[in-house]
Amino acid sequence: MVEHTLHSISLFYPEIIIVVTLCVIIIADLVVKKKNHTAGWILMGGFGLAGITVLLQAGRNESVFYDMVAVDPFALFFKVLLLLSGIFIVFFSVNSDELKAYKSRIGEYYMLLAGMMLGMLLMVGSTNLLLMYLAFEVTSISSYVLVGFIKKSLRSSESSMKYIIYGAVSSGVMLYGISLLIGITGATDIYGINAALLAGVDQPLILNISILMIIVGLGFKITVVPFHFWAPDVYEGAPMTIAAILAVASKIAAFGMLIRFFSVSFINAEGISAAGVWQIFDALHWDLLLGAMAAMAMIVGNLTALMQDNIKRMLAYSSIAHAGYLLMGVVILTEQGISSILIYLFIYLFMNLGAFYVAMLFSNKVNTESIEAYKGLGHRAPLEGVAMTIFLVSLTGLPPTGGFIAKLYIFGAAISAGWIWLVAIAGITTVISLFYYIRVVRNMYFFEPETGAKRLHFTFGSKIILLLMLIPTLLLGVYFTPLLEFAQSSIKILGLN
Amino acid sequence: MATYAFVLLAVLAVASALAMVLNKNTVNSALFLVLNLMSVAGLYLLLHAQFLAIIQILVYAGAIMVLFLFVIMLLNVDEEESLFDKFRAIYLVAFLLGVVVFGQIVYSLGGVTDLLPEISADMAYVGTVEAVGEVLYTTYLMPFEMTAILLTAAVVGALMIAQYKVKTSDQEE
Amino acid sequence: MIGIDWYLALSAVLFIIGVIGVLIRRNAIVILMCVELMLNSVNISLIAFASHHGDITGQVLVFFVLAVAAAEAVIGLAIILAIFRNNLSIDITKVNLLRW
Numbered sequence: 001m002v003e004h005t006l007h008s009i010s011l012f013y014p015e016i017i018i019v020v021t022l023c024v025i026i027i028a029d030l031v032v033k034k035k036n037h038t039a040g041w042i043l044m045g046g047f048g049l050a051g052i053t054v055l056l057q058a059g060r061n062e063s064v065f066y067d068m069v070a071v072d073p074f075a076l077f078f079k080v081l082l083l084l085s086g087i088f089i090v091f092f093s094v095n096s097d098e099l100k101a102y103k104s105r106i107g108e109y110y111m112l113l114a115g116m117m118l119g120m121l122l123m124v125g126s127t128n129l130l131l132m133y134l135a136f137e138v139t140s141i142s143s144y145v146l147v148g149f150i151k152k153s154l155r156s157s158e159s160s161m162k163y164i165i166y167g168a169v170s171s172g173v174m175l176y177g178i179s180l181l182i183g184i185t186g187a188t189d190i191y192g193i194n195a196a197l198l199a200g201v202d203q204p205l206i207l208n209i210s211i212l213m214i215i216v217g218l219g220f221k222i223t224v225v226p227f228h229f230w231a232p233d234v235y236e237g238a239p240m241t242i243a244a245i246l247a248v249a250s251k252i253a254a255f256g257m258l259i260r261f262f263s264v265s266f267i268n269a270e271g272i273s274a275a276g277v278w279q280i281f282d283a284l285h286w287d288l289l290l291g292a293m294a295a296m297a298m299i300v301g302n303l304t305a306l307m308q309d310n311i312k313r314m315l316a317y318s319s320i321a322h323a324g325y326l327l328m329g330v331v332i333l334t335e336q337g338i339s340s341i342l343i344y345l346f347i348y349l350f351m352n353l354g355a356f357y358v359a360m361l362f363s364n365k366v367n368t369e370s371i372e373a374y375k376g377l378g379h380r381a382p383l384e385g386v387a388m389t390i391f392l393v394s395l396t397g398l399p400p401t402g403g404f405i406a407k408l409y410i411f412g413a414a415i416s417a418g419w420i421w422l423v424a425i426a427g428i429t430t431v432i433s434l435f436y437y438i439r440v441v442r443n444m445y446f447f448e449p450e451t452g453a454k455r456l457h458f459t460f461g462s463k464i465i466l467l468l469m470l471i472p473t474l475l476l477g478v479y480f481t482p483l484l485e486f487a488q489s490s491i492k493i494l495g496l497n
Numbered sequence: 498m499a500t501y502a503f504v505l506l507a508v509l510a511v512a513s514a515l516a517m518v519l520n521k522n523t524v525n526s527a528l529f530l531v532l533n534l535m536s537v538a539g540l541y542l543l544l545h546a547q548f549l550a551i552i553q554i555l556v557y558a559g560a561i562m563v564l565f566l567f568v569i570m571l572l573n574v575d576e577e578e579s580l581f582d583k584f585r586a587i588y589l590v591a592f593l594l595g596v597v598v599f600g601q602i603v604y605s606l607g608g609v610t611d612l613l614p615e616i617s618a619d620m621a622y623v624g625t626v627e628a629v630g631e632v633l634y635t636t637y638l639m640p641f642e643m644t645a646i647l648l649t650a651a652v653v654g655a656l657m658i659a660q661y662k663v664k665t666s667d668q669e670e
Numbered sequence: 671m672i673g674i675d676w677y678l679a680l681s682a683v684l685f686i687i688g689v690i691g692v693l694i695r696r697n698a699i700v701i702l703m704c705v706e707l708m709l710n711s712v713n714i715s716l717i718a719f720a721s722h723h724g725d726i727t728g729q730v731l732v733f734f735v736l737a738v739a740a741a742e743a744v745i746g747l748a749i750i751l752a753i754f755r756n757n758l759s760i761d762i763t764k765v766n767l768l769r770w
Contacts, residue, residue, distance in 0.1 A: 001635065005638070008639075019646065022646070022649075026653070065638065065639035066635070066636045066637075066638075066639070068639045068640065069639065105657055105660075108653055108654070108656075108657045111650075111653055112650060112653065112654055112657075115646060115649070115650035118646060119646075122643065128640075130637070130640055130731055130734060131639065131640050131643065133734075133738075134640050134643045134644065134647065134734055134738070135643065137647060137738045137741070137742075138643065138646060138647045138650060141647060141650055141651055141654065141741055141742065141745055142650050142654065144654070144745050144749070145650075145653075145654030145655075145657060145658055145745060148658055148749055148752065149657075154753070154756045157658075157749060157752045157753045157756060158753060160658075160749050160752075161698060161746075161749050161750070161753055164742070164745060164746050164749055165692070165698070165701055165702075165705075165746075168702070168705045168742050168746065169689070169692050169705060169708070172688075172705055172708040172709055172712070173689075173708075175709065175712050175735065176685055176708070176711070176712050176715070179712050179715045179716045179719070179728075179731075180715065182716070182719065182727070182728065182731070183678075183715060183716070183718075183719030183722070183723075183728070186723050186725070188727055188731070499672060500672055503672045503676065507676070507680045510680065510684060511680070511683055511684065511687070514683075514684050514687045514688070514707055515687060517691070517700075517703065517704075517707070518687055518690065518691035518694070518695065518700075518704065523697060523699055523700060526700050526703060527699075527703060530703050530706065530707065533684075533707065533710070534710065537710055537713070537714060540677070540680075540714060540717075541717055543672075544677070544717050544718060544720075544721040545721060546717050546720070546721070546729050546732075548729075549713075549717065549729055549732055549733075552733070552736065553713075553736075556736055556740065557706075557710070557736065557739075560740070561706065561739065561740055561743050564743060564744065564747060565699065565702070565703060565743070565747065568699065568747045568750065568751065569699060571751070572699075572750070572751070572754050588694055590693065591689075591690045591693035591694050592690070594689070594690075594693070595686045595687075595689060595690045598686060598689070599682060599683070599686045628726050629726060629729055629730060629733070632726050632727070632730050633730055633733065637730055637734075640734055644734060644737045644738075647737060647738065647741050648737060648740075648741055650741075651740075651741035651742075651744050651745055652744070654745055654748070655744045655745055655747075655748040656748075658745070658748040658749055658751070658752050659747075659748040659751045659752060
């Protein structure tokens with residue numbers, strides 16, 4: 001028993017490092033008198049160190065802490081993505097003007113960011129419904145607080161309240177589903193649930209309800225229609241850095257959890273196959289249901305984004321649409337489908353964080369989030385304008401950017417699995433999305449800046465960070481073989497072959 | 498005997514839950530919730546979860562509800578909130594949703610008709626502190642540690658949000 | 671002896687009352703209390719299943735649900751306090767600076 005725990009700990013360094021970082025930040029916040037971004041640099045170090053230990057786990061494929069957490073290539077891929085986005089978010093926070101006014105509380109901000117990261121790391125690794133729920137809640141509770149960080153602004157506390165009410169209700173529904181699922185299968189880990197499903201459960205209806213309820217909770221986190229109502233309000237009220245982490249990292253974590261839950265608990269005895277995934281439990285057409293949700297997310301997200309003037313709301317609706325595109329891969333759930341989700345998420349990380357970052361830089365300098373007020377900004381800030389253009393083109397999915405490759409693979413996977421109507425909707429909505437992305441570019445370039453408006457100057461450091469996101473977005477559009485190999489080697493989920 | 502106790506506690510739980518939702522006064526709502534939690538604790542006893550019944554009263558009814566009442570008193574929000582003065586579409590939606598989901602759940606529960614097993618020797622052991630603690634610190638060690646982080650994050654977050662005076666840099670200048 | 675279905679039905683009833691409460695009430699504190707009611711009803715079904723299977727797991731899960739419920743209540747009440755100080759109202763229909 002002790003040996004097992006010790007062995008588990010040896011495979012658990014990344015999470016332990018995050019916990020230690022969290023404690024160090026609390027202590028540093030008490031000791032260090034000069035309130036600056038000290039905690040941010042500590043957190044950055046913690047994320048970096050955790051990233052290294054994650055990479056050292058390459059090739060491991062085992063289960064630790066009494067089948068609670070899986071350390072497998074699939075989790076490794078997601079952990080790399082999460083830590084990468086965490087490091088970017090810390091960079092953003094250091095450069096954010098919004099947070100500067102709250103120097104006295106910045107320690108708590110970074111501490112909660114560490115807590116959120118821990119929750120997300122466990123979300124993608126956990127193979128037990130209880131730990132899934134707990135990790136989900138740790139992520140949620142940290143993010144409820146972070147959304148309301150700018151307390152002086154009523155908008156921020158209000159969006160935080162909307163978030164906690166929606167979040168608490170949907171996680172309550174998910175918990176009810178989990179309790180029913182545990183009750184009828186008699187198992188808490190997803191392998192046990194799979195075994196019970198294979199043996200046949202005599203209450204198919206209750207099983208349907210329980211899984212629908214679990215989809216409610218996960219759908220809330222990945223902001224898929226019809227559980228998306230909170231996203232635009234919360235993104236608008238939250239600090240820009242937190243909106244970015246909600247749009248990118250927590251979505252990535254929720255997709256990791258969703259894929260692991262469905263692909264492990266629903267596989268048939270022969271292992272994963274195109275039609276076999278959903279066959280074990282076909283009382284309801286799960287693939288059709290998820291496909292309808294994906295289509296709804298694409299349509300609603302893209303059409304509503306057309307009408308937005310606030311850049312954060314626009315990006316919120318665009319992230320709902322992207323959740324729809326990603327969900328297409330879950331509908332298929334073949335090896336091809338999963339690997340195309342992984343590719344999409346990797347590229348989505350860079351392009352969406354990049355768009356949020358440029359929006360943050362602009363709001364630092366010109367103090368606006370309105371797209372109308374972006375007129376002429378392209379002339380006043382050449383590098384940032386070009387970068388924003390590239391990120392938006394990539395979000396649309398046009399070559400030669402990474403977004404094209406992402407969409408290409410996920411559409412290809414859907415076509416080869418025979419989901420033609422879904423791909424048709426995705427294609428049409430992609431064309432629609434061009435309009436609102438291009439509107440930002442048009443405002444930046446096709447209008448002369450007001451007379452007397454000076455050029456905007458950004459620090460050298462902020463330009464370096466911008467390039468760190470810009471270069472991968474462009475590079476992945478032309479040279480993506482390493483990413484392809486990384487994704488294809490990462491679809492090994494523990495328990496599947 | 499157990500049947501009568503169940504019927505009594507269940508009726509009490511449902512009635513107090515309804516009273517909580519439909520009561521105009523916030524303080525009364527909170528007190529009805531306490532009653533609900535107490536009767537649910539009684540149900541735990543019927544299910545041989547002795548330790549959890551105590552925890553339910555101590556943590557839920559004792560700590561969480563006191564916090565709720567404290568905030569209600571602090572904010573002084575006991576003004577009457579008109580609940581049913583005008584018909585709102587959301588009532589209809591809520592009612593229909595409730596009926597549909599409830600119907601589904603109860604219909605599906607029709608399949609689960611097994612009786613609870615009679616108390617055997619090991620069943621009596623199940624709900625005790627020893628039995629719960631043993632599992633909690635072996636198999637569920639990892640989630641247990643996770644709760645520590647959860648509560649730390651919650652405490653720090655609550656302090657940060659509820660802090661009265663926020664020093665911002667523009668005030669210092 | 672009462673069957674497990676009665677306990678599960680009771681849990682479903684309480685859960686639905688909680689959901690309806692969240693939908694119809696406008697007072698944020700009462701909404702949080704309704705969420706507590708929902709989590710509490712989950713606990714009933716978990717314990718009923720635990721007793722049905724003669725298995726301790728369900729009871730252990732209740733602990734974690736309790737911890738989560740406490741954390742959620744604390745954060746929710748803190749946010750309500752912050753809003754009340756800014757706005758002097760906790761009626762969620764009045765708090766609508768943000769559009770849908």
